[in-house]
Amino acid sequence: MASSETKTLKRVKRGVPEGLWQRCPGCQAAIFRKEAERRHNVCPECEFHWYVSARDRIAQVLDDGTFEPWDDSLRPTDPLDFSDKKAYRDRLQVEQQRTGLSEAAITGTGMIRARRVAFGVTDSAFIMGSMGSVVGERLTRLIERATDQQLPLIIISGSGGGARMHEGIFSLMQMAKVSAALARYDSAGGLFISVLTNPTMGGVAASFASLGDVVFAEPRALIGFAGPRTIKATIRIELPEGFQTSEFLLEHGFIDRIVPRSKLKSEIARTIDYCGK
Ligand SMILES: [Zn+2]
Secondary structure (H helix, E strand, O other): OHHHHHHHHHHHHHOOOOOOEEEOOOOOOEEEHHHHHHOOOEOOOOOOEOOOOHHHHHHHHOOOOOOEEOOOOOOOOOOOOOEOOOEHHHHHHHHHHHHOOOOOEEEEEEEEOOEEEEEEEEOOOOHHHOEOHHHHHHHHHHHHHHHHOOOOEEEEEEEOOOEOHHHHHHHHHHHHHHHHHHHHHHHOOOOEEEEEEEEEOHHHHOOHHHOOOEEEEOOOOEEOOOOHHHHHHHHOOOOOOOOOEHHHHHHOOOOOEEOOHHHHHHHHHHHHHHOOO
């Protein structure tokens, strides 16, 4: 009797379980989490596109159970013995445990509506999705395999961090390496569809993310090189409203199309067919 009473009390006290609702950064509305998840993490009130993890991207874009990872065994090291607020090697360990990822990029092959593709995705949850040596190497090998096997190449970038400063020059070199691999892929007649998501900045925007034969972006994504404050301080002019958003970049010809998340898979398949790949 006493124990059942305690149980009832506990249940009442517990109230709404934590994490059942989440606040939308786009419209500030409280959104039922399950509803947002059902809509691929897009706000039902304002269509704001929330963060999606690399693994969820794979589930959203590739046909069920078709993804096979490549170069999963590559692991980041700490070539500079770098330390900022904490040692880089410790930071890596923490990020790996927190995200369940070994690095900020997952690459491999899979099917999109029964078309085989080479597929890569970066995850902004892992040190801002920045391009360390392993991210660059995984992407380069992905592009080289796509070249050898004549596969369409799809890379979805969610990288707010650009090059990874913890790896210094080793990180900066990845921009050139990935771009060179893409140039060879292009010469071989490959089709590269680059998908930009919120955020795509810095060395990632300045290398592979901008080099697509076709560049898609999700609505209202932040896309650019340096942040607005840095640019303003450098060139000393007022920046136009919303100049680093997908919509602004579409208007100025930097991207080819804005594709809502719910249509991304179909649009990629359609583009592959349209280009005869
Ligand atoms: Zn919203």
